[in-house]
Every structure is written in C-alpha cells, then in structure tokens.
Amino acid sequence: MTYLRNCWYAAAWSNEVSEEPFARQYLGEHVVLYRTADGKVHGLEDRCPHRFAPLSMGCLVEDQIQCPYHGLRFGTDGACSYNPHYKALPSAAKVKAYPLLERYGMIWIWMGDEPADESQLPEDFGFLESEKFTTVTGYLHVNGNYQLVVDNLLDLTHAPYLHPAFAIPEMTTEERLKRTTTELVREERRVIAKRWRLSCPPNGPTRTLFGFKDKLMDSRSHMHWLPPSLIYFDAGAARVGEEEEKGLCLPAIHAITPETERTSHYFFGQGRNMLLEEAEADETLLGILRNAFHNEDEPMIAAQQSRMGDTTEIMDLDPVLLKSDGAPIAARRILSGMIEAEQAN
Ligand code: FES
Ligand SMILES: [Fe+2]
Incomplete structure (x- = not known):
C-alpha cells in the first residue's frame, strides 16, 4: 500500500512516552519512541542493525538507547555511539531517525524523506x-x-x-x-x-x-x-x-x-x-x-x-x-x- 509520507501523522499522546522505550508501528515501520533526560522526544527505527533485535526491548543509558541483545548503543541521530565489543564504532551500524514534533499534547511523526515541515501541522x-x-x-x-x-x-x-x-x-x-x-x-x-x-x-x-x-x-x-x-x-x-x-x-x-x-x-x-x-x-x-x-x-x-x-x-x-x-x-x-x-x- 502506498501512503502519503511527507506529512505529520499522530504517533502518541505525550503522556504515553517517557524514558522507558515505547514501541509502535507506523505505515508498517517499527519505531521506538523515548525521551532523553532533557524531556525531548525521539523516534528511531526499532530494529538493531546487528541481529535485528527490537531496540524497544532495551533501555536508555546516558540518553543512548542500548540494544538488549549484545549491547550496541545508539544516539538520538540513529548512529551507533558505543560498541562494548571493540573500541571502533561500526560505521554501518545506524538506524533511521524519524523527525518528531510535540504539540497539542501529542507526538507527531514525519515518515517521509523530505525535510520535516512544522508548518504542515494543522492549526x-x-x-x-x-x-x-x-x-x-x-x-x-x-x-x-x-x-x-x-x-x-x-x-x-x-x-x-x-x-x-x-x-x-x-x-x-x-x-x-x-x-x-x-x-x-x-x-x-x-x-x-x-x-x-x-x-x-x-x-x-x-x-x-x-x-x-x-x-x-x-x-x-x-x-x-x-x-x-x-x-x-x-x-x-x-x-x-x-x-x-x-x-x-x-x-x-x-x-x-x-x-x-x-x-x-x-x-x-x-x-x-x-x-x-x-x-x-x-x-x-x-x-x-x-x-x-x-x-x-x-x-x-x-x-x-x-x-x-x-x-x-x-x-x-x-x-x-x-x-x-x-x-x-x-x-x-x-x-x-x-x-x-x-x-x-
Ligand atoms: S542485535 Fe543489537 S547488538 Fe546484537
Ligand atoms: Fe461512529
């Protein structure tokens, strides 16, 4: 099914998302939502690029999400930020980061590749x-x-x-x-x-x-x-x-x-x-x-x-x-x- 992608979809009520990773699927894509210590909300592809474990089953360590399987960590931009098995960071280890917007007590997600446009959220x-x-x-x-x-x-x-x-x-x-x-x-x-x-x-x-x-x-x-x-x-x-x-x-x-x-x-x-x-x-x-x-x-x-x-x-x-x-x-x-x-x- 082909969806409209460059637009805002309602992702969650604000009070559904905390520092505890929260999994939800949008347009067939698995996404993990969470808040960093500053209260900002983030959305990453919910699939570790190593052996495809859901990151939402992991936890936050110093604002990075840690994979529950072998411990890779990812920053809010989706790039691997810590590799416990070797000093170097595997450059291919990254997940998609989704633009989010928090307004009206809701979290909105932008599913397209064009730059997210806040003005498109209806008033x-x-x-x-x-x-x-x-x-x-x-x-x-x-x-x-x-x-x-x-x-x-x-x-x-x-x-x-x-x-x-x-x-x-x-x-x-x-x-x-x-x-x-x-x-x-x-x-x-x-x-x-x-x-x-x-x-x-x-x-x-x-x-x-x-x-x-x-x-x-x-x-x-x-x-x-x-x-x-x-x-x-x-x-x-x-x-x-x-x-x-x-x-x-x-x-x-x-x-x-x-x-x-x-x-x-x-x-x-x-x-x-x-x-x-x-x-x-x-x-x-x-x-x-x-x-x-x-x-x-x-x-x-x-x-x-x-x-x-x-x-x-x-x-x-x-x-x-x-x-x-x-x-x-x-x-x-x-x-x-x-x-x-x-x-x-
Ligand atoms: S599946 Fe995520 S670190 Fe192995
Ligand atoms: Fe009805």
Missing part, C-alpha cells in the same frame, strides 16, 4: 491547549485500514443506526435524517462535511450530561478532514437562534494513523466548554465515547474489513454509493492525488 487542534475547554483523550486500536476509519467519521449517517446512546427519543431515525441539513465543502486540502438540525430535540448526552432542558435546540456536527487522515470535529448545540459560541461547544480531534495496511491507530480527544472542572463529567464523557468507538465503530470497521477479503481499497470493490458518501470520496480523491504527486517527485 485546527488548538482547542487541545486552550483554557476555554476541558479535554478527555483516548486511544483505540482498530482492525481495519485507516481509510475505513476516516470514511466512518466523514459519514455520520451511521450514527442513529450504530450508536443508540446518541438517539433522540422524540424522533425516529428516518425523521432525524430528514430533518438534518447537509452541505459538502471541498477545498484544495480540506473537506468539510457539514450537518445541522435547527429547532429539533437535542440528543441524549446534551440533556443528560450537560443538563439542557430545552425541548428544541440548534445542533451542528461538522467534520473537517485534513490530509492525510486527520479530523477536526466541530460539534455543539445552542438554544434556538443563539450564537453557536454561546452554547455547548464540543470540538474534537480524531487522528488516524495507519499501523499496517489492515490495522490503524485511532487517537481521539474530546473538548467541552461546559462543566470544565468536573471530573465526573470526564468519566461520563469518556464512557460514552469509549462505548461508541470501542464497542460499536471498531467492531463494525473490523467486520467490514474482513468482508472485503484481500483488498484494503474499498473503491476496487465497486461499492454502491449513497449521497452521504460525497465527503469520504472527496477526501479519498484529494489524498490519492497527493500520494500520486509525491510518488511522481
């Missing part, structure tokens, strides 16, 4: 560091190709079928879909799948968790796709006719990173502008999200992937297309155009 995720919001975060391993996860997010018509917790008791699923207005915005490097319902009963969590008693509210759920597979989700609900910012705002990040062709890393962060200090709200919200993603979305994506047989490219199977597939298809087109352009270079 949409500033809410993760803003005092206006409290955020809960999580990680999910998905048994499916990363684009299937993106499709799932860009087509929210699955929500009333797959996620009963988000049901609106006063409306049938059909009524709900009928009352939802949609708009698809295509930009050069962004697709926005906009959905809103004006003057409709709010969904379960808006009432039970955030305590809105209004019978009718204006709700929105706008998914912004950004290459390669990042989603900024602008969701919320306001009193009828009220400005969006004055109501409940629930910005979220869904960052999907291919692990292998058939498996994905799914990082989610859910912000809220209400109940900022309430730990109980953290737990409730995390419970709702974990249930939806772990128990409902992931098993569906895994089942879908298994029914697709050997392929991971759904378009090769000539799927039936519905109106709501506009956003996933637009995103796939932009991404495959970018991959083609990168390959041609």
Whole structure:
C-alpha cells in the first residue's frame, strides 16, 4: 500500500512516552519512541542493525538507547555511539531517525524523506491547549485500514443506526435524517462535511450530561478532514437562534494513523466548554465515547474489513454509493492525488 509520507501523522499522546522505550508501528515501520533526560522526544527505527533485535526491548543509558541483545548503543541521530565489543564504532551500524514534533499534547511523526515541515501541522487542534475547554483523550486500536476509519467519521449517517446512546427519543431515525441539513465543502486540502438540525430535540448526552432542558435546540456536527487522515470535529448545540459560541461547544480531534495496511491507530480527544472542572463529567464523557468507538465503530470497521477479503481499497470493490458518501470520496480523491504527486517527485 502506498501512503502519503511527507506529512505529520499522530504517533502518541505525550503522556504515553517517557524514558522507558515505547514501541509502535507506523505505515508498517517499527519505531521506538523515548525521551532523553532533557524531556525531548525521539523516534528511531526499532530494529538493531546487528541481529535485528527490537531496540524497544532495551533501555536508555546516558540518553543512548542500548540494544538488549549484545549491547550496541545508539544516539538520538540513529548512529551507533558505543560498541562494548571493540573500541571502533561500526560505521554501518545506524538506524533511521524519524523527525518528531510535540504539540497539542501529542507526538507527531514525519515518515517521509523530505525535510520535516512544522508548518504542515494543522492549526485546527488548538482547542487541545486552550483554557476555554476541558479535554478527555483516548486511544483505540482498530482492525481495519485507516481509510475505513476516516470514511466512518466523514459519514455520520451511521450514527442513529450504530450508536443508540446518541438517539433522540422524540424522533425516529428516518425523521432525524430528514430533518438534518447537509452541505459538502471541498477545498484544495480540506473537506468539510457539514450537518445541522435547527429547532429539533437535542440528543441524549446534551440533556443528560450537560443538563439542557430545552425541548428544541440548534445542533451542528461538522467534520473537517485534513490530509492525510486527520479530523477536526466541530460539534455543539445552542438554544434556538443563539450564537453557536454561546452554547455547548464540543470540538474534537480524531487522528488516524495507519499501523499496517489492515490495522490503524485511532487517537481521539474530546473538548467541552461546559462543566470544565468536573471530573465526573470526564468519566461520563469518556464512557460514552469509549462505548461508541470501542464497542460499536471498531467492531463494525473490523467486520467490514474482513468482508472485503484481500483488498484494503474499498473503491476496487465497486461499492454502491449513497449521497452521504460525497465527503469520504472527496477526501479519498484529494489524498490519492497527493500520494500520486509525491510518488511522481
Ligand atoms: S542485535 Fe543489537 S547488538 Fe546484537
Ligand atoms: Fe461512529
């Protein structure tokens, strides 16, 4: 499978990585992440060039990672920095060092050979560091190709079928879909799948968790796709006719990173502008999200992937297309155009 390489992929939440080597696979490549004593994060190929032991099974010795098998050590640039068996350093003994960037409480990895470009990291995720919001975060391993996860997010018509917790008791699923207005915005490097319902009963969590008693509210759920597979989700609900910012705002990040062709890393962060200090709200919200993603979305994506047989490219199977597939298809087109352009270079 050919991936877009010269771009940032979400690699880990910052708090996942410490001085203890941490192994994770990205785009089929094994990488070890760790922090040196100054707190900086580093990423090296997780395979010793001697007998191919995983460096992540070793430990840090004075900021160098020591192979657990015969003790070669490597510096943060990936070059062998110590050979306990002979004074000379074998010049071929080096591993690939990956550029990393730490921002928004996350570690981002650059998988391409072109120089890493910080300006390519989208600014949409500033809410993760803003005092206006409290955020809960999580990680999910998905048994499916990363684009299937993106499709799932860009087509929210699955929500009333797959996620009963988000049901609106006063409306049938059909009524709900009928009352939802949609708009698809295509930009050069962004697709926005906009959905809103004006003057409709709010969904379960808006009432039970955030305590809105209004019978009718204006709700929105706008998914912004950004290459390669990042989603900024602008969701919320306001009193009828009220400005969006004055109501409940629930910005979220869904960052999907291919692990292998058939498996994905799914990082989610859910912000809220209400109940900022309430730990109980953290737990409730995390419970709702974990249930939806772990128990409902992931098993569906895994089942879908298994029914697709050997392929991971759904378009090769000539799927039936519905109106709501506009956003996933637009995103796939932009991404495959970018991959083609990168390959041609
Ligand atoms: S496998 Fe790493 S030093 Fe031998
Ligand atoms: Fe879902």
